[in-house]
Amino acid sequence: MKRLLSAVCLAAAAPLGLAASPAASPAASPAATPSAASTPVRLTVDASQSKGPMTPIWAWFGYDEPNYTTAPNGKKLLSQIATMSPVPVYVRAHNLMTSGDGSHALKWGSTGMYREDKDGKPVYDWTIVDAIFDTYVERGMKPLAQIGFMPEALSQRPQPYQHSWKPGVPYEQIMTGWATPPKDYDKWAELIYQWVKHSVERYGRKEVESWYWEVWNEPDGHYLIAPDTKREYFKMYDYAADAVKRALPTARMGGPHTAGAGRFMDDFLEHALRGKNYATGKTGSPLDFVAFHAKGQPRVLDGRVQMGMGIHFQRLDQGFALVEKYPELKGIPVIVGESDPEGCAACGMQTNPENAYRNGTLYASYTAASIAREYDLAARRGVNLIGAVNWSFEFEDQPWFAGFRDLATNGVDKPVLNVFRMLGMMRGERVAVGGDQAYDAAAIQAGGVRGARTDINALASKDKRSVAVMVWNYHDDDIVDAGSPVELHISGIPARRVQLRHYRVDQDNSNAYTAWKRMGSPANPTPAQVAALEKAGALAQLGKPGSLKTPDGKAVVRMQLPRQAVSLVTLTY
Template sequence: MSSSIDVSIAVHADRRTGPYKPLWNWFGYDEPNYTYSEHGKKLLRELTELSPEPPLIRTHNLLTSGDGLPALKWGSTNAYTEDANGKPVYDWTVMDKIFDAYVEAGNIPLVQIGFTPEALSDFDGEYRHHWAPNDKYATITTGWTAPPNDLKKWGDLIEAWANHMADRYGRDVVESWPWEVWNEPDGHYWTGTIPQFCEMYDVSAKAVKRALPKARVGGPHVCGGFNSPKAQTFMREFLQHVVDHNSPIDFIAFHAKGNPVVYKDHVRMGIHKQLKDIDTHLGIINEFPSLRHLPIVIGESDPEGCAACSARYHPQNGYRNGPLYGVYVVESMLRTYELAARANLTIEGAVTWAFLFDDQPWFDGFRDLATNGVDKAVLNGFRMLGKLGGDWLETASTQRQPLADLVADGVRGAPDVNVVATRDDTGVSVLVYHYHDDDEAGPSAEVTITVDGWTGKAPALRHYRMDETHSNAFGVWKAMGSPQNPTRAQYAELEAAGQLAEIETVGAVAVDNGKILLRTTLPRQGVSLLRLEA
C-alpha cells in the first residue's frame, strides 16, 4: 500500500451554479423527554449555532401516554387521557417543556403527530414497550402503535394541540412550523392497514389546517426503499390516495437507511443502501406528476436504522464514536443533493436521527451527537457543512467517484476524495472530504487545491479539520484510558476536544493572476473546510 495518493482539486470561484440551501440541518430522536434535560438544552443550542439557518427538530412520542420519564426508544407527554365518563382530558404540561426548549434554543420544530394515546388504543396487549438494546426490534410494537379507535376524538385532540401551541408561541410562529403525520407506518410503528393510515392522515391533516390554515402538513414517513416492497407499496398507495381524495399535503416524506456490517476484522459501511433508498422513493414520487412540485423531507437519513442499538450489542455500529460517522454524514448529505438534481425534485431536508442519551456510559456506541455533554466528532462534520453559504461553485476532483458507482456499490475500491464549494458576499468556502466504506487504515490524500477566478485583494485563510486526531473527543478519551468518571480537568479537556479544530490560519494567501494554490494532507475518514475571506 502506498503511503499517500495524489489528488488535484479545482474550484472555479467565478462560476456559480445555483443557490446553496442547507438540507442537512434537520435532526431527530425517539425520546422527547431528553429534550429539556441539561445536556439536551445545551445540545439544542449547539445545533442552532451550526449555521445561520435554524435547525429543524423532529421527535417521536409527542402524544404517547406515560409518566414523562425517558427510556431508550420511548418517551411520553400524557397529553391525552379520559375521565370516568370517557370525556377527553388534555394536559400540555410535558408538551410545553419540550417545545419551550426548542423555542428558547432557536430551533424550528418539525411537529410529529403521533403516537396513539392509551385511552384511544384497542391493542390486545401491553401499551408501553420495555425494549433494551439486546432485544429484537419488533418488541417495540405495543399499544401505542394501534390506530386511534375514535377518529373524532383524535382529530379534536390534534386541533386542540395546534390551538394550544398557537396560543403559547404565537399563531404566526406555529404556522411557520411544518407538521407531519406519524412515523414508519409500513414497519413496527403502525398495526393498522394502509387504508386506515390514509384515513387517519386525512383526519390529522385537516385538524391541523382547521387550527392553523397556513401550516404545512406532510407524510407518510415510510422507511426503506429499494429492497422493501412493503415500503414501496405503502408509498404508492398513500400518494394515490392523496391524488384521488385531494388530501391536504404540503411535503412528501420518507426515510433512508444504510447497512453497515462487520467485514473481516472491521466495520464496513453500506452507504449504497441509503442512497438506493433515496433514489427509489424519488422514482416513486416521479410516478405522480401532480405531486412532483412538492418539496421532499427525508425524515430519517442515517447509516442504519436504530440509534439506540448500542455497538456493545451490535458491533456493526462501531463507527459511531469517531470520525467515520462525521465523514459519512458529509458524503451522504452532499450526494443527496446530487440525487435530487438527477431526479429533478427538491429535497428540502434530510433528518439525521441522532441526539443524545442521558445516563449512559461514556462513548457507549449509541448513534448520538454528544455523550454526557461532550460533543462527538460527527457534530464537527455538521459544523463544517454550516460554513457553506451563498451559491454553489463549479468544482472538480481527480478522485471524485461517480454518483452511479456509489449508488450501485458504495465506496469499496478507491476512496472518494471529493469537494464542494460555495461563494458568499465575503468569501469562498471549500469543503474537501476523504471517505471510504471500510473503517481501516488507508493512504492519506495529498491534496492540491487550485482556486481560480478570484478577484479582489489577497484573502485570509482559515482551515478547519475533523479526523482521527482533530475535533475528535473520542480519541482524546481513549488516550486518557477511557475513564467512566472523568475528573473536572479531564471533562474540560474532552469538552474542548469536541469542538471544531482550526489547524491553519494565514493572514493573506498568495494570488497569482486570479489563482490561489493550496495544499493539505487529508487522512482517510477526514474532512477539511478551507475558508478564504477577503
C-alpha cells in the same frame, strides 16, 4: 512524529506554509495501515460556476426520546446545533402524544397530553409538550411536529402500553399499546385540533405557520399495528390533516414518513392526490410536502466495519423517483425524514458490532460524503429537497462512548458534530467541483466506495464574502491511514486578497473519542478530564489564519488528508 502540512500558494508561486497537525496514529483505529499514496490528488473548484443554492438540507435533526430535549445535556446540545446553523434548525421527535409522566428510556418518551375522565370526556394537558417546544422556539428552532403516538385512552389495544425494550432484544417487542390506530377517530381528530389551536395561541400564528406537521412514523414498518395497515394509515392521515387545517388553514401538512420508498409510499401519494378522503369524503388530502426515510446498511467484514453508502443512495433515489413520477408534485418540498448510515440509533456497538463506526471519524467522513451527494441525487430527479433529517441526538444516563448513534456523549461532542459545524459555515450558492479521484453519486449508488481507491472529493460554496470548500477522504471500510496529499485548485475568487482558515476532523483534531481513549477510556472521567474532552471535541483550526494575495482570482491549497478525515478551507474577503 510525522506532521501533516497545510500550505497555500498562488497558482504560480512558491507554497506558503500555514499550519501543521499530528499525523494519524495507527493505534487510534481498530484497523490501520500505512498509506503508500504519494502523488497528489487534484481537486478543482470554480467559484464562478454556480450549481444551485447551498440549501441547508443538513439542518434537520431527530430522535426517539422527546424528553431528552429538556435534560441539561439535551438543552446544551440543542443550543450548539442552533448556534452553528445559519437558518432555523428543524427538529423531529417521536412520542409527542404518547401517554406517560415524561420519563425517558431508550426509544421511549411521553408527554401525557391526553387522558379521559371517569365519564370518558377528554382531558388535555400541554405541560410537557409545551416544555419541549419551548426549548426549540427559545433557540430559534422549529418543530417538524409528529402527530404520534397513540394515547393510552385512545388505543385499540392499550395493554401492555409502555414497552421495556433494550438493545439486543428483538425490535418487534417495542410495539405495544401506543402503536395502534385510534379506537375513536373523532376524539383523536379533536385532540389534534386542540393541540394545533393551543400551539397557535401559545406561539403565534406566524410561528406555527413555519412548522411542518406529519402523522406517525414508518407506518409501512413495525410502528403501526392494524389488520390493514395501509387503510388505517390513510384514514389516520386524512383525519389528522383535516384537524390541523381546521385549526390553522395555512399549516404545512405532509407525509408519509415511510421506512422505505416502496408500494406503500406510492399508494399513499396516489391516495393523497386522487383518492377519496376518509374524513371529508372529498377527493384528495392536504399534502404540502413529501417525506420518506432512507438508510444505509453497514456490516462486519473480515473483522472490521464496512459501511453501506451504496444502499443508502439507492433508497434515496427510489424515494426521489416516486416524487418525480407524479406531475402534480413538481416542485413540492421533499424531506428525507430520517437519512442515516443504518436504522437503529439506540442499538449500541456491544449488541450490534456493525455500529462501531459511530464514535470515530468514519461517521464524520460518511456524513460529509453522503450529505454532499444528496444535492446531486435530488437534482438528477428534479425534486425540491429541503431537508435530510440526521436521526441522532444524545442519550441520557449512558456510558461514555457507548456506541449509540449520537452527536455527543455525556455532554461532550463527538467528531461527527464538527462536520455539521463545517456545513454551517457554507453559505450562498454551491459551486462547481471536479477531481481526479472523486466518485460521483451514481457510482456510489451502484457499488458504494469499495476497492483500492478512496473517495476524495469536495463540496464548495460561495457567498458575497467567502468561498468555503469541505474536503473528505472516505471509504466504506473502517481503515484509517495517512491518506493522500491533496491539491485544491480554486478559481473564480472575486477578490485580490483573502484570509484563509483550515479546519480539520481527523484522529488528532476535533476528536474527543481518541482523547478519551488516550486517557485510558475512563468510565467516570474527573472534572479535569471532562474539561479536556470538551476542548478536544471542539472544531479545531490548523494553525493560524493566513493572508493570501489572489490578483488573478486563483489559489492552491495543499494538504495531507488522512483516510476518513474531513477538512474545511475558507477564503474570506
